[in-house]
Amino acid sequence: MNAWYDKTKTxxxxxxxxxxxxxxxxIIAIEEGLYTFSQAHDFxxxxxxxxxxxxxxxxxxxxxxxxxxxxxxxxxxxxxxxVGVVEALVIYNDTGVEATSPLILYIDSGVTxxxxxxxxxxLEIIWNANGIxxx
Numbered sequence: 194m195n196a197w198y199d200k201t202k203t204x205x206x207x208x209x210x211x212x213x214x215x216x217x218x219x220i221i222a223i224e225e226g227l228y229t230f231s232q233a234h235d236f237x238x239x240x241x242x243x244x245x246x247x248x249x250x251x252x253x254x255x256x257x258x259x260x261x262x263x264x265x266x267x268x269x270x271x272x273x274x275x276v277g278v279v280e281a282l283v284i285y286n287d288t289g290v291e292a293t294s295p296l297i298l299y300i301d302s303g304v305t306x307x308x309x310x311x312x313x314x315x316l317e318i319i320w321n322a323n324g325i326x327x328x
Contacts, residue, residue: 195326198235198296217287218251218297222271222308222316225280230299237285237294246310247274251284256328263324264298271316279308282318284325298326 227244234240253267264284281301288294300306310316 195298195300195302196230196232198232198299215254215286217289218254218266219248219285219287220251220269220318221248221283221285222246222274222279222310223281223283224277225301228281230281230301234296236292236296237287238291239296240283246277246279247271247316262328264326264328265324266320268320269318271310271318273313274310274316276310276312279310279316280306282306300326 221240222245223240224244224246228240231239249269249271251266251269254264255266256262256264281299282304283296283300284298285294285296304318304320308316
């Protein structure tokens with residue numbers, strides 16, 4: 194059910210968010226038993242801390258019509274995530290304050306999920322060559 198958060202789509206439409214110039218794009222590995230996706234969620238503080246198995250910074254984030262409006266990024270590695278079952282991923286832009294860090298994209302299909310993490314082992318997410326998600 195991959196989904197763009199509604200507030201993000203609205204902000205992009207009003208030219209208030211440029212996905213090519215995110216200041217600090219990050220991704221969270223989510224344990225869904227502790228978080229349920231909702232379009233009403235708009236900022237990081239809507240995701241319970243207990244649902245977050247790991248956070249990683251995303252590199253080379255791009256978005257544009259040249260890619261048919263696909264969001265794309267370099268493959269992402271979570272360094273030693275907490276042990277658990279990653280059932281979803283959430284991309285957001287970290288402002289340094291959870292109440293103002295906008296949620297961008299919820300992903301629970303299209304990559305190999307669920308993934309059981311192991312103690313002291315990195316978790317690499319290899320994105321599709323065509324991009325992460327189309328708007």
